[in-house]
Amino acid sequence: MEPPATASPRESTQTLRLATDADEPALLALFRPIVAAGEGYPQHPDEPITPEAFRAYWIAPAVAVWVAEVSGELVGSYTMKANGVGRAAHVANAGYIVGRAHRGRGLGRRLVEHSLHQATLLGFDAMQFNFVFADNPARSLYERLGFRVVGEVPAVIDGAPVLIYWRKL
Ligand SMILES: CC(C)(COP(=O)(O)OP(=O)(O)OC[C@H]1O[C@@H](n2cnc3c(N)ncnc32)[C@H](O)[C@@H]1OP(=O)(O)O)[C@@H](O)C(=O)NCCC(=O)NCCS
Numbered sequence: 001m002e003p004p005a006t007a008s009p010r011e012s013t014q015t016l017r018l019a020t021d022a023d024e025p026a027l028l029a030l031f032r033p034i035v036a037a038g039e040g041y042p043q044h045p046d047e048p049i050t051p052e053a054f055r056a057y058w059i060a061p062a063v064a065v066w067v068a069e070v071s072g073e074l075v076g077s078y079t080m081k082a083n084g085v086g087r088a089a090h091v092a093n094a095g096y097i098v099g100r101a102h103r104g105r106g107l108g109r110r111l112v113e114h115s116l117h118q119a120t121l122l123g124f125d126a127m128q129f130n131f132v133f134a135d136n137p138a139r140s141l142y143e144r145l146g147f148r149v150v151g152e153v154p155a156v157i158d159g160a161p162v163l164i165y166w167r168k169l
Pocket residue numbers: 034039040041095096097098099102103104105106107108109110129131132133136137138140141
């Protein structure tokens with residue numbers, strides 16, 4: 001007889017699903033403090049992002065928005081879109097967020113891994129991040145998952161550079 005399937009606490013409490021329109025307020029509530037802390041995204045920390053601006057940034061251009069829930073609470077997300085049009089549209093681009101209280105438990109890694117798989121299913125053949133802050137802790141995660149720095153753009157965010165990461169899928 002097969003032994004019973006065992007799930008780690010992580011697997012049993014984190015759920016990933018596609019976002020719906022009804023998730024927009026919770027996604028915005030997740031994104032706002034990340035912007036306010038100046039973490040990872042270029043929006044001005046002292047200008048609260050409006051629902052319209054958030055929709056235009058995270059939702060409207062996306063081919064897929066996924067959310068992560070823990071005990072029914074929306075605590076993480078990624079958005080994925082084509083990094084360019086036409087002959088550049090085979091390269092995906094994605095952004096990731098995890099609420100501060102839920103970090104360091106593997107959720108960010110799970111979102112990135114999930115997005116790589118989804119990108120393949122959607123027909124992309126590479127993934128590129130255009131805007132990785134040099135001091136972002138996600139860099140080591142990206143590098144462990146096979147991304148490499150293919151460029152550095154000087155003096156983008158308050159005089160600091162941003163890195164371009166890329167990997168083949
Ligand atoms: C980046 C982010 C999504 C990671 O989420 P997370 O759930 O904490 O990630 P994980 O728990 O899967 O950690 C993944 C790895 O990232 C690194 N990491 C994540 N947060 C870190 C932190 N605060 N300090 C140092 N390393 C950290 C660790 O190396 C970790 O490696 P490990 O798997 O060996 O422990 C989250 O910190 C976040 O939302 N940050 C703000 C938004 C952002 O910067 N997004 C990325 C834009 S490029």
